[in-house]
Amino acid sequence: MTILALILLSILSGVLPFFARRFETVTALALLGSSGVAALSAVVGMPALLGASALSGGGLWYVDPFGGLLVLLIGFMQWTATMASVPYLGEEVRKGITSLARTKRYFALLALFVLSMLVTVVSNNLGFMWVALEATTLTTTLLVAFYDRKGSVEAAWKYLILCSTGISLGLIGLLMTYYAASSVMAGGATLDWTTLAASAHAFPASIMRIAFAFILIGFGTKAGLVPMHAWLPDAHSSAPSPVSGLLSGVLLNAALFAVLRYKALADLSAGGSGWTNGLLLGFGVLTVAVPAAFIIFQADYKRLLAYSSVEHMGLITFSTGLGVAGPLIAVIHIIGHALTKSMLFIGAGNILHRYESTKFANVGAVMRVLPYTGAFFLAGILLLLAAPLSPLFVSEYFIVSAAVATHPLYTLIILFALSVIFAGFLHLFAPLLFTAPSRGAEALAEKTGERWNISHTAMLLHIVLLLAFGAFLLTGAAYPLLEHVAASIT
């Protein structure tokens, strides 16, 4: 019931802004709608996170603790993204980049995007999960192509074609799973995951192995795994910044969530997780190592953040392949990365509007020019680079200690890539924050200073949550809960 209400409310919050005539009313209605969605997400997600997995809606919906966690993340982050959208779009309307009609369309697409992500993580039926995952691409394509800027059409085209092709390959994996199920299940096969999981031990392992390979490559495209990641830096940097934050922070995880659903089935049918873990570890290492090269020589800070998302998806994918300890690490890393990355994109949006450029060369002295954004951005960078008290510090420490004995070579590659990325971030962001830009330094003086607005509140909320979660991880009390969530992944 509550899930149905959540879905209806998401649709409603997309429709609401169309009834307003003034910008202030449009944003107020959007905020109202997204606050409602956030509150209902908490109602759906919290019981699942803390309690047991629950089937509802006649077997249509299934929320386990991990799904509940993602519902909470989606609900919270779409709320802060909507908050940040208000000053972001306000600035663009003032500058004449965006019109009021486009603002309404923006909020409608945003609401549909959130809806499709929510359906992806609460669907019990694998068919509907597939449809919803494809719908996340469709709803965001026009957000990627939101600006009439050079390169937006290119980014949107690559995004649409590559992700749809990937999702189509995933459909082959889905059909093979269905085929495997129909060969053993009496009374006809179903696509309900809970039913499939109950009899997956009897599925032909050879078919499930191929099915999982298709799923990993197909849905992996959507999760940004290397070498299927070519669309990601373009799409994530072309979209309006609050949307980039959602794309990087939660959408990638929703795609990985779908992969993990199939991993459970493939593992049950094979009676072990050797095959799936091997694939996840391999793709994971590649996905951490390749972005390192693109990060250290990056000229555009939004693209750099996008590449960093690829790297973090690699770490999460790698940790899901680590066996017993893996899911727990993945859960910590997913929370930490989602909250940090979306906050950094919100900050990047503020920087972009002040300097009107996403190139490092044109931006500098952010700490002086935008004191609040600069301070939060610096905190975000430190959190992203896994400075202690960041949840990512804990998860990366666990990854290394869990992997070093069993996969020494992989661990070595990951540590090397992480140090290159660390160096790249410091080398690029220290000048951005502290020294004047090489071009346009004289114009900078009159731009100095900023007023606190709702986007700063959103960033601060993220930082407070991250630090609280980081501190919580240092106490032993966090682990029973996290183990509980992790247990639903395997």
Place this chain on the structure above:
Amino acid sequence: MTPTVLSASLLGAMLVASLLMESRMRLTSLVTLFRVQSAFLGFYALLLAYAEGAIHLAVIALLILALKAFVIPEFLLRVARASGASERLEAYVRPTTLSFAGLLVVGLAFAATNLLLPDGHYFAAAVSLSLVMLGFLLLVSRKDMFGQGIGFLGMENGIFIFGLALTGGMPLLVELSALFDLLILFILVAALVRRAQHEHSSVGTDLLRTLTD
């Protein structure tokens, strides 16, 4: 003809249509071939519906015929005419090379199917994999948005055969939502084609190569 012979010839015809598509360099002839292939797919689904007495398959078959053989191709051609896009399509290599590559791909697909799924449904699975791989070849070898879009549709047709032959189709509601997704996808393709034509006066993807590192 018996249903098995009929279904095998329909599958064969779809395979030939996909192979011919590789070397078509004019928009109308490429779209026509796609229409023919989709019509065969629709008849194939109808045949299965008749053989298994499944009404939901007949519904899907009619929707495939309506959507893939009429609505989407007509829509693409109309967008092309309205935006003044060129009738000539472009590829990275010559059409003859593409035909040859297509044949190789088919051989590969049949061999791979033999390894992966040697038991029942061999021919249907092999044709379906061929269509997916030929569609992918079209997708990566073409330099314009229309060729790439139709390559994607060819892949989709292959996957549809796979679903129909191996599992008798997914539940009706899921199939319907999947077709709905496909329709939205093509509305988006049309929107992007129009914008590209407006901005660059061309739908060539050569001009869409500015975002690199």
